[in-house]
Amino acid sequence: xxxxxxxxxxxxxxxNDIVVSLAGEIDLHKAPEVHRALVGACEGKPRNLVxxxxxxxxxxxxxxxxxxxxxxxxxxxxxxxxxxxxxPRVRSLFEITKLDKxxxxxxxxxxxxxx
Amino acid sequence: MTNxxxxxxxxxxxxxxxxxxxxxxxxxxxxxxxxxxxxxxxAGETLVIMGGSGCGKSTLLNCLIGELRPTDGHIYYxxxxxNQPVDLRAMNEKGLNELRKRFGILFQSGALFNSxxxxxxxxxxxxxxxxxxxxxxxxxxxxxxxxxHMLEHRDKMPAQLSGGxxxxxxLARATALDPEILYYDEPSAGLDPVTSAAIDxxxxxxxxxxxxxxxxxxxxxxxxxxxxxRMVMLDRGKVLKIGxxxxxxxxxxxxxxxxxxxxxxxxxxxxxxxxxxxLTKADGTSEYEKLIIAGE
Ligand SMILES: Nc1ncnc2c1ncn2[C@@H]1O[C@H](COP(=O)(O)OP(=O)(O)OP(=O)(O)O)[C@@H](O)[C@H]1O
Ligand SMILES: [Mg+2]
Numbered sequence: 497x498x499x500x501x502x503x504x505x506x507x508x509x510x511x512n513d514i515v516v517s518l519a520g521e522i523d524l525h526k527a528p529e530v531h532r533a534l535v536g537a538c539e540g541k542p543r544n545l546v547x548x549x550x551x552x553x554x555x556x557x558x559x560x561x562x563x564x565x566x567x568x569x570x571x572x573x574x575x576x577x578x579x580x581x582x583x584p585r586v587r588s589l590f591e592i593t594k595l596d597k598x599x600x601x602x603x604x605x606x607x608x609x610x611x
Numbered sequence: 612m613t614n615x616x617x618x619x620x621x622x623x624x625x626x627x628x629x630x631x632x633x634x635x636x637x638x639x640x641x642x643x644x645x646x647x648x649x650x651x652x653x654a655g656e657t658l659v660i661m662g663g664s665g666c667g668k669s670t671l672l673n674c675l676i677g678e679l680r681p682t683d684g685h686i687y688y689x690x691x692x693x694n695q696p697v698d699l700r701a702m703n704e705k706g707l708n709e710l711r712k713r714f715g716i717l718f719q720s721g722a723l724f725n726s727x728x729x730x731x732x733x734x735x736x737x738x739x740x741x742x743x744x745x746x747x748x749x750x751x752x753x754x755x756x757x758x759x760h761m762l763e764h765r766d767k768m769p770a771q772l773s774g775g776x777x778x779x780x781x782l783a784r785a786t787a788l789d790p791e792i793l794y795y796d797e798p799s800a801g802l803d804p805v806t807s808a809a810i811d812x813x814x815x816x817x818x819x820x821x822x823x824x825x826x827x828x829x830x831x832x833x834x835x836x837x838x839x840x841r842m843v844m845l846d847r848g849k850v851l852k853i854g855x856x857x858x859x860x861x862x863x864x865x866x867x868x869x870x871x872x873x874x875x876x877x878x879x880x881x882x883x884x885x886x887x888x889x890l891t892k893a894d895g896t897s898e899y900e901k902l903i904i905a906g907e
Contacts, residue, residue: 524741524788531744556789558743561750588820592813593754 504533505551513544513609519551522559530559534566541573546608550581560589567599576600578608619687619696624792624824625652625675626696630684632670644670646848648684652792655822657814659835661881662845663890668828671845672794675699675826676716677707691791712740715790717781717798723769729756729780730765736787755783758813760806775802782810786817793817795827799834811837832882836860844878852878 503526506517514537522530537545547563549555563579570577578600582590590596602608619626632645644667652658660668673679675686677699686699690713702710723732733752737743743751756762759779769777778801785793798814799807811834817823818838829835835842842859844851851874852859862875863882870876873889880888 524737524743527741527743527747531747557751557754557787558737558741558747560754561743561747564750564754565744565747585821592758592816592820594757595754 503530507533507537509542510609512542513546514540514542515546515548515605515609517548517551519553521554522552522562523554523556524558527558527562531562531565534562535569538566538569538573538575541575544576544578544609544611545570546578546580546602546605548581548605548608549579549583549586550605552581552583552586555586555589557589557593560593560595563599564595576611578602578611580605580608618685619689620651620653622653623651623687624654624689625826626685626687626689627651627675628685628687630671630674630686631682632667632674632679633682643682643848645674645681648845648848648850650843650850650853652824652826655818655824656840657818657825657827657838659839659842660826660828660845661830661835661842662851663881664830666845667848668845669796672796672826672828676714676794677702677711712788713791715785715788715793717778717785717793717795723777723780723784725769728766728768729761729772729783732769732780733784733787736784740788751787752783755786758786759783760809775806778802779806779810782813789821790823792824792826795825795829797829798827799829799831807831807834808837814838832884844881846877 503518503520503522504516505519508515516533516537518530534547567577580602582601590599600611602611618628628649630645630648631643633641633643636642648671660671662668670679674681681700687696688699688710689696690710697710699710727735730752733755734748737748737751753762756765759782761776761779761783764772764776764780769780772780778798782798795814798810802810814825814827815838818825827838836856839856841853841855843853859878859882862870862878865879867876867879867888870879877889880890
């Protein structure tokens with residue numbers, strides 16, 4: 497069952513930036529794990545924190561809430577949170593919650609890092 | 612166990628089969644409020660249930676969500692992560708509770724807890740079902756309140772809300788866990804036209820953008836025709852007609868004398884809200900006569 501899979505596939509340093517790649521279904525049960533990883537990534541105050549969602553197949557509101565919470569943290573130290581690999585479902589969630597105007601969404605990880 | 616796989620089409624999330632719900636009437640005789648109801652609800656569609664007051668719509672919803680045990684028949688669910696459809700009637704309380712987590716329900720009255728603020732009401736299902744940080748739950752509450760245009764009422768108690776505001780708070784709570792299936796009992800009753808249209812839009816967004824399967828009981832025909840993919844008309848405990856919205860639109864827009872039969876004329880009358888027609892002709896005249904003339 498996908499339930500036991502790790503949602504956080506990779507945390508990678510790229511110079512002053514950090515890329516966190518997520519995968520699978522990010523729901524109420526997985527949100528805490530994702531949150532821990534992203535909070536951990538914020539600790540070194542990377543200039544860019546890029547969250548790659550390419551392999552995310554499903555996300556619910558708690559996943560979105562997690563991204564918002566991290567967005568606040570990154571803003572607080574004046575870093576930048578970028579999202580890449582945003583699929584149609586996650587994009588729809590952003591639209592419905594009218595969050596698309598707050599988040600920086602990039603077509604690729606490379607472009608997010610260049611921002 | 613019956614082999615339910617053959618009975619439930621692959622794209623159906625819910626399959627209702629020969630559902631009967633009977634109550635004991637005042638004279639002790641059983642009244643079949645639902646009398647052999649069968650239909651399917653397909654993944655991601657919005658199905659609107661219509662019918663006169665007292666025809667059994669809320670009873671049907673209560674059976675679908677497992678609040679009422681049907682007298683007979685089956686209700687099958689095919690839910691994400693389950694390889695086989697499950698029969699609600701064969702489930703124990705624990706299984707039902709698991710299943711209910713996948714539903715969102717907006718009751719006719721909104722059904723908020725009166726001792727909690729609006730925000731606490733919405734947060735409750737999230738707290739019950741997860742270990743998510745309270746800061747994140749707070750954010751989710753904000754997202755849900757925003758969707759129903761209720762941000763400024765976050766810290767109010769239900770008693771301080773108008774009927775329409777209660778309903779919108781109820782909807783925010785019903786969607787707290789991002790359910791796969793949403794049940795609505797009269798979502799736009801008592802709302803002003805603008806709020807009602809906004810709720811319709813949210814219902815359509817949830818269904819079209821997030822593929823939430825929706826079952827809606829409503830008397831508001833404007834709203835029904837806006838949101839429905841398909842419609843069911845119930846009458847005297849039976850499905851009088853089920854079909855695509857366009858079929859009902861055409862029945863509505865055809866003049867009664869050009870319709871094929873009494874069923875179609877009845878649906879036409881209902882959809883148009885005509886005071887004259889087969890619905891009102893049959894309605895209780897003989898009962899009334901009996902009471903007046905014989906006093907029984
Ligand atoms: N617990 C019960 N015991 C006995 N009769 C009941 C019970 N619940 C409902 N009924 C009867 O079943 C019938 C259908 O009621 P229901 O509430 O389902 O109607 P409805 O279609 O939702 O009506 P409305 O449009 O007015 O909300 C009514 O005649 C009602 O009196
Ligand atoms: Mg009702």
